[in-house]
Amino acid sequence: MTCxxxxxxxxxxxxxxxxxxxxxxxxxxxxxxxxxYELLYHLYQVDEVNQSTLQxxxxxxxxxxxxxxxxxxxxxxxxxSKIASDNRVTLVRLTEEGRNRILGYxxxxxxxxxxxxxxxxxxxLDMVTTMLNRMxxxxxxx
Amino acid sequence: MTCxxxxxxxxxxxxxxxxxxxxxxxxxxxxxxxxxYELLYHLYQVDEVNQSTLQxxxxxxxxxxxxxxxxxxxxxxxxxSKIASDNRVTLVRLTEEGRNRILGYxxxxxxxxxxxxxxxxxxxLDMVTTMLNRMxxxxxxx
DNA sequence: CATCAATAGTTGACGTATCAATTGTTGATA
DNA sequence: TATCAACAATTGATACGTCAACTATTGATG
Numbered sequence: 001m002t003c004x005x006x007x008x009x010x011x012x013x014x015x016x017x018x019x020x021x022x023x024x025x026x027x028x029x030x031x032x033x034x035x036x037y038e039l040l041y042h043l044y045q046v047d048e049v050n051q052s053t054l055q056x057x058x059x060x061x062x063x064x065x066x067x068x069x070x071x072x073x074x075x076x077x078x079x080x081s082k083i084a085s086d087n088r089v090t091l092v093r094l095t096e097e098g099r100n101r102i103l104g105y106x107x108x109x110x111x112x113x114x115x116x117x118x119x120x121x122x123x124x125l126d127m128v129t130t131m132l133n134r135m136x137x138x139x140x141x142x
Numbered sequence: 143m144t145c146x147x148x149x150x151x152x153x154x155x156x157x158x159x160x161x162x163x164x165x166x167x168x169x170x171x172x173x174x175x176x177x178x179y180e181l182l183y184h185l186y187q188v189d190e191v192n193q194s195t196l197q198x199x200x201x202x203x204x205x206x207x208x209x210x211x212x213x214x215x216x217x218x219x220x221x222x223s224k225i226a227s228d229n230r231v232t233l234v235r236l237t238e239e240g241r242n243r244i245l246g247y248x249x250x251x252x253x254x255x256x257x258x259x260x261x262x263x264x265x266x267l268d269m270v271t272t273m274l275n276r277m278x279x280x281x282x283x284x
Numbered sequence: 285c286a287t288c289a290a291t292a293g294t295t296g297a298c299g300t301a302t303c304a305a306t307t308g309t310t311g312a313t314a
Numbered sequence: 315t316a317t318c319a320a321c322a323a324t325t326g327a328t329a330c331g332t333c334a335a336c337t338a339t340t341g342a343t344g
Contacts, residue, residue, distance in 0.1 A: 005183075006252070006255075007264075007267045007268070007271065008252075008255040008256060008258075008259045008262075008267065009251070009252070009255055010271060011255070011259065011267065011270055011271055011274065012164070012168075012176070012255050012258070013180065014271065014274040014275065014278070015157075015160065015161055015164065015274065016161060016164070016165075016176060016177075017201045017278065018157065018161075018274055018277055018278050019157055019158060019160075019161035020201075020202065020301065020302090021278065021281060021282075022154070022157065022158070022281065023158075023301085023302085023329095023330085024301085024302060024303085025281055025284045026154075027329095028284070029284060033329080033330080034154070034158060035158075035330075035331090038155065041147075050292080050293095051292070051293065052291080052292060052293080059159045059162075060162065060330090060331070060332095061330095061331060061332055061333080062292080062293070062294090063293090063294075063295075063296095063331080063332075063333080064330070064331055064332080065293090066293065066294055066295085067294095067295095067330085067331095068330090070294095086291095086292085086339075086340070087292095087338075087339055087340085088291065088292040088293070088338070088339050088340070089291090089292060089293085089339095090292080090293070109151070110148070110150075110151070112281075112284075113148075113150040113151055113153070113154050114150060115280055115281060115284065116150075116154070116277050116280045116281050117150045117153065117277065117280070118280050119276060119280070120150075120273075120276070122149075124273065125149045125150065125153065126149070127269065127273075128153055128270070128273050129149065129152060129153055129156065131262070131266065131269075131270050132153065132156040132157065132160055133156065134261060134262070135160055135258050135259065136156070136159065136160050136163065138257055138258045138259070138260050138261070139163060139164065139167055139254075139257060139258050140163075142167045142170070142171060142254075142257065162330095162331065162332090165299095165300085165331085165332085166331085166332060166333085169299095175299080175300080177300075177301090192322080192323095193322070193323065194321080194322060194323080202300090202301070202302095203300095203301060203302055203303080204322080204323070204324085205301080205302075205303080205323090205324075205325075205326095206300065206301055206302080207323090208323060208324055208325085209300085209324095209325095210300090212324095228309075228310070228321095228322085229308075229309055229310085229322095230308070230309050230310070230321065230322040230323070231309095231321095231322060231323080232322080232323070
């Protein structure tokens with residue numbers, strides 16, 4: 001089965017395939033979805049934020065943010081509260097429970113990424129990073 | 143807003159963000175989803191295949207394959223037929239219509255990938271390709 | 285001060301991917 | 315030949331992400 005894709009096209013295919021595989025595997029390995037993890041981990045660092053800055057940090061649609069946070073609140077990982085000075089915004093913060101659990105997830109995540117990037121040198125890591133960033137920039141205004 | 147992620151973790155984040163952006167943009171630019179495109183394009187090359195080999199080529203879940211092909215059949219891009227020698231398999235092939243349309247999509251796709259990889263040298267393309275392949279291998283048995 | 289554009293968050297509709305379970309068929313083997 | 319494991323395709327449940335439309339609030343400008 002020959003492949004008539006150009007090099008460029010192959011990269012698109014690879015990218016798609018890789019990230020389709022990552023999500024389920026990440027969750028199986030760590031016990032949490034990668035989006036949820038990023039939300040929690042960001043909260044871990046900043047203590048308290050409103051949703052829209054959280055949205056920018058994690059870079060997924062705000063509709064998805066709302067739904068994730070609602071579920072994380074049900075799960076007791078997160079509390080949401082209104083702020084008096086501006087009734088539009090809702091602040092989000094980790095609960096004690098969430099703060100504790102995130103540490104376990106973090107460990108599993110590190111194990112996961114280390115497996116994935118197991119044989120990568122420091123230089124290679126830098127290279128992929130900048131390349132992925134360049135791709136992102138190149139399509140950012142489409 | 144400082145970022146306490148390790149280099150490895152950033153790559154995961156980038157990968158996710160990139161591929162989340164790619165899918166909607168690809169569809170806006172080309173007029174077809176990237177999965178559908180890959181299915182059609184593969185069919186264009188092989189003339190006729192059964193679904194499971196198509197599934198392996200495109201590398202998405204067989205449930206998704208079934209649904210895509212059903213819709214593509216409704217859209218008149220594809221025909222599915224049974225084979226006498228083995229009643230389990232269904233063969234898929236492009237219609238004339240599909241065969242014509244894929245060419246237009248192909249052009250738009252090439253334009254899209256060229257934009258995304260606009261400033262990449264041949265060496266860089268090779269490098270990303272092998273790196274993405276390595277990552278895929280590294281997580282393949284998780 | 286009234287109006288109106290901008291902002292924060294939410295909801296609904298939709299597309300797509302996964303996994304698990306199911307149906308129907310085939311082929312090997314006891 | 316009857317049984318049973320393997321296989322192809324399908325379906326149902328679930329999760330995630332996007333976009334577009336909507337609500338409520340805020341703040342600036344006439």
